[in-house]
Amino acid sequence: MSERFALLVAIAALFGACAYKVERNLTEPSRSAALDSDSEYLKAHMRDGELYVLTAWDVSDADQRVRGQGTRLDYHRRILTTGPFDVPLDSVALFETNAARVSSSIVPLTVMTIGTAAVGVYCAINPKACFGSCPTFYVPGEDGQILAEGFSASVAPSLEDTDRDALPSVRPAGGVVRLEMRNEALETHVVRWADLIAVPRGRAPRVYSLIDGTLRRGSAPLPPSRCVAEEGDCRAQVEKRDGTERTSLADSVDLAAREWMELEFPIDPSAEGRQLGLAIGSRQSLLPTYVLYQGLAFMGTRAGEWLAALERGNEGTRERTKAIGRVLGGIDVYTTDPDGEWVLAGSVQETGPLGTDVRVVPLPRIPSGEALRVRLRLTRGMWRIDQAELVVLGEEVSPIRVRPSLVLRAGAADTSALARLRSRTDALVTLPGDAYTLVYELPDGHAYELFLESRGYYLEWMRAEWLAEENNLRAARMFLDPAGSLRAMAPEYKRIEPEMERIFWSSRYGATR
Amino acid sequence: MAQLARRYSSRWCRVPILLAASLCAACASNPAPDDWLPSAREVPADPYGAWIRITFDSGTSRHEIEGELLAAEPDTVYVLTGESVVAFPGDAIRHARVAWFESGAGNLAAWTLLGSLATLSNGYISGLTMPLWVLTGSLATSAQSRSPLVDYRPDRGTLLSIRAYARFPQGLPAGLDRSTLLGRPHR
Numbered sequence: 001m002s003e004r005f006a007l008l009v010a011i012a013a014l015f016g017a018c019a020y021k022v023e024r025n026l027t028e029p030s031r032s033a034a035l036d037s038d039s040e041y042l043k044a045h046m047r048d049g050e051l052y053v054l055t056a057w058d059v060s061d062a063d064q065r066v067r068g069q070g071t072r073l074d075y076h077r078r079i080l081t082t083g084p085f086d087v088p089l090d091s092v093a094l095f096e097t098n099a100a101r102v103s104s105s106i107v108p109l110t111v112m113t114i115g116t117a118a119v120g121v122y123c124a125i126n127p128k129a130c131f132g133s134c135p136t137f138y139v140p141g142e143d144g145q146i147l148a149e150g151f152s153a154s155v156a157p158s159l160e161d162t163d164r165d166a167l168p169s170v171r172p173a174g175g176v177v178r179l180e181m182r183n184e185a186l187e188t189h190v191v192r193w194a195d196l197i198a199v200p201r202g203r204a205p206r207v208y209s210l211i212d213g214t215l216r217r218g219s220a221p222l223p224p225s226r227c228v229a230e231e232g233d234c235r236a237q238v239e240k241r242d243g244t245e246r247t248s249l250a251d252s253v254d255l256a257a258r259e260w261m262e263l264e265f266p267i268d269p270s271a272e273g274r275q276l277g278l279a280i281g282s283r284q285s286l287l288p289t290y291v292l293y294q295g296l297a298f299m300g301t302r303a304g305e306w307l308a309a310l311e312r313g314n315e316g317t318r319e320r321t322k323a324i325g326r327v328l329g330g331i332d333v334y335t336t337d338p339d340g341e342w343v344l345a346g347s348v349q350e351t352g353p354l355g356t357d358v359r360v361v362p363l364p365r366i367p368s369g370e371a372l373r374v375r376l377r378l379t380r381g382m383w384r385i386d387q388a389e390l391v392v393l394g395e396e397v398s399p400i401r402v403r404p405s406l407v408l409r410a411g412a413a414d415t416s417a418l419a420r421l422r423s424r425t426d427a428l429v430t431l432p433g434d435a436y437t438l439v440y441e442l443p444d445g446h447a448y449e450l451f452l453e454s455r456g457y458y459l460e461w462m463r464a465e466w467l468a469e470e471n472n473l474r475a476a477r478m479f480l481d482p483a484g485s486l487r488a489m490a491p492e493y494k495r496i497e498p499e500m501e502r503i504f505w506s507s508r509y510g511a512t513r
Numbered sequence: 514m515a516q517l518a519r520r521y522s523s524r525w526c527r528v529p530i531l532l533a534a535s536l537c538a539a540c541a542s543n544p545a546p547d548d549w550l551p552s553a554r555e556v557p558a559d560p561y562g563a564w565i566r567i568t569f570d571s572g573t574s575r576h577e578i579e580g581e582l583l584a585a586e587p588d589t590v591y592v593l594t595g596e597s598v599v600a601f602p603g604d605a606i607r608h609a610r611v612a613w614f615e616s617g618a619g620n621l622a623a624w625t626l627l628g629s630l631a632t633l634s635n636g637y638i639s640g641l642t643m644p645l646w647v648l649t650g651s652l653a654t655s656a657q658s659r660s661p662l663v664d665y666r667p668d669r670g671t672l673l674s675i676r677a678y679a680r681f682p683q684g685l686p687a688g689l690d691r692s693t694l695l696g697r698p699h700r
Binding site: 108 | 552620
């Protein structure tokens, strides 16, 4: 980065060095004492039109002479002689001095250059911390949290996938829902579709998306009576979805090292014998983003070849690509069986650091009269948990798929984008800074729980800073020995971990919200 | 891919075009031919006069003459146009613009362009830094483009205000053969 800063300053100096202003002064010989002695050149305009251009000049009042080294030119400005000259003052009509100085016009540009370089340092000093990760969805016109992020794990065409995110805070207005889809990273997004999934709540307070993809009606969430992690009491962070998240720091030796959280829920008698589930509202930290970017940095100039190989490869190749994600893992939910042994109930695998999503892990039925104990096993420093609450699950429900009926770009209808998003074979391609407002019209007659289903993939843009770390052996190791790779990356990640969050959000591309 | 190409041509190309338009609009026009003027650093040793363009009315139409400024006297301007010396009466001048060195504004424009494009790496902050670059750069470039220019209008001064930029600031020498006077050789 210091090289980039130096280059920018050098370029600025180069341009600045070419911007001068000149001050010219004419002086009568009788006022020769007023001549600018700092002027390197003195021009003596003679009465007959000749000109002396002198350096190392001196004008003597005492003997009324001007002396110096230089050139004598006729009025055509042809050179007559060169050398030392000694000229009587009374033959001089006027003296001329010129002072060329660096122009003050460069001052504001110099300030801007330093400012730009500082901002560049801000992001580029840790380029793998810069904003990225798939399309982001907002409520148009509101400054607020990202509602959802689409298909975060789909970093190549062959990894194209469908993602579903809960939209619990979205409220239809007159049966219409508007979502703003933005590309805020140095990425190309290929969006196959972005449909609203509307589920009639019926008489149930909520509808939940389970980890197997089914949608079930359910009760209002019940907070835990106890939450304990390594740092101590974590109940305040997870007792409701309020943006207050439970986080931890990554392990300094192994980025895949796990930690435990333990939760306890009192069981209401009305829930006895019914299907329970643990609703986990979570998003990832920047650890997986770092690992992805580090992988691209190791691929360096050959990243295109690696991705092409992935596209040509078979299912086994794609599985190897996902290996490091499997080692990093999800949030594993454990409960006790009738013998008191801890058993895995399921895992939440929501990918992406931007939007919090809620998924429900169904829990085995428990004996009546007991408190429910749940353990979460998760990778240290990789998860931000906003909510870990108990829900009573009801019947499975069929959703209504609502495709966008209108797409706006810069306030105007974009029929081409609409056609692409409604087609199942075409796709909308977006570039950094793009923003589309998607308008959905809900069917009448129901209160709906809303989800966003997006499908597509995205391509990270290679950053110049990444190329410096090209190391194809380490890139290969990420696929062949993902656990070892995560251990090798740990020290470097720990070095930048404290600053990752600030740099990441500061490097978001596009208009501020 | 075609969709991508269209997007690039319609949006990314707009940035440098807008920048260039902004910078061009900010610059003052310099009447001198390309490569005729000395650079600012060459001025102290340059023996020639500045370039002058005189705008005057003749009948109902407007005309211009231009060339090297040889001398400016209270009522007459002497200009070397091609191979001949024109003595132009001061009271016929509607406007005259003198350019006496190469401003270097192009360097500031290039600096502004590079700086503006560099903000593309600033993430969302570029929404602030790029317009700031365009504004600051346009003002600086505009100011620099005007630094070698001196304008004369009869209602705002005398012709003596431009004499310092003439080849003969002392006035046209007696005995000068106007028919053979040589101009600046091609650079």
